Amino acid sequence: MNFDTRKFLASIRPADIAHIVTPELSADQQAKLLFFLTGAFLTPITLAGVLIGYVRGYNLYMRPRQAAPSIGDIPPIVQLSMVIWGVMIWLALLVFVLLLRMIAPLFGDMTPYIPIYLAINVILSVLVYVCFHRWRIDINNHLIESTRFGTARFAREEELSPYQVINNQQNFDPIVLIFFPVFYIFLTRKEFK
Structure with missing residues (x-):
């Protein structure tokens, strides 16, 4: 079996060598x-x-x-x-x-x-x-x-931004603060239990 160096070197492209080395x-x-x-x-x-x-x-x-x-x-x-x-x-x-x-x-x-x-x-x-x-x-x-x-x-x-306080003004209706305790007391009465 003869090894032909010229055929071997001719079959290798420079791009292949660059790909191997890079x-x-x-x-x-x-x-x-x-x-x-x-x-x-x-x-x-x-x-x-x-x-x-x-x-x-x-x-x-x-x-x-x-x-x-x-x-x-x-x-x-x-x-x-x-x-x-x-x-x-x-x-x-x-x-x-x-x-x-x-x-x-x-x-x-x-x-x-x-x-x-x-x-x-x-x-x-x-x-x-x-x-x-x-x-x-x-x-x-x-x-x-x-x-x-x-x-x-x-x-x-x-x-969270809609729920944050901005310049001491809350982003919800203050009327809720007034009526919530009233509704809570009303709903916790003995007649409703």
Whole structure:
């Protein structure tokens, strides 16, 4: 049996090679990879800022709709929250770097510390993401438990709005407050029992 290398190589298309080499990542996996790279190269503090932005955006815009905290399909407003918090953390880092630059001449050359810096950032990034992942699991468990007993659930803000007091004015007729006690006394009399 002869193995013809030319036929073998001719039968392989470049698109097949690209398909084999290119990883197929889901949206969640892509987001996790992006979070990990953010933490590794832009410090875990930046990753923490981005994830704090996600949590705040989720609590404000996704939680009232009882949406699961998916990191693969993030609404634009939550993405904006993540960017804003990431930038706010960078501003805090800028202040930190300025303070560090004032102190750095006291310690000399810091080049040997770069691998240590990256290693510490990777470890802290994993810890920050583990905390975030635990929060996501808690939210998912809450959403699962809230639908455990059928359709019974707590009312949402917009469902309670007709019953809330607005500017010390109640949303029902005050005449009910006057006549309800009268009807109650009337119906609880001995003649009706």
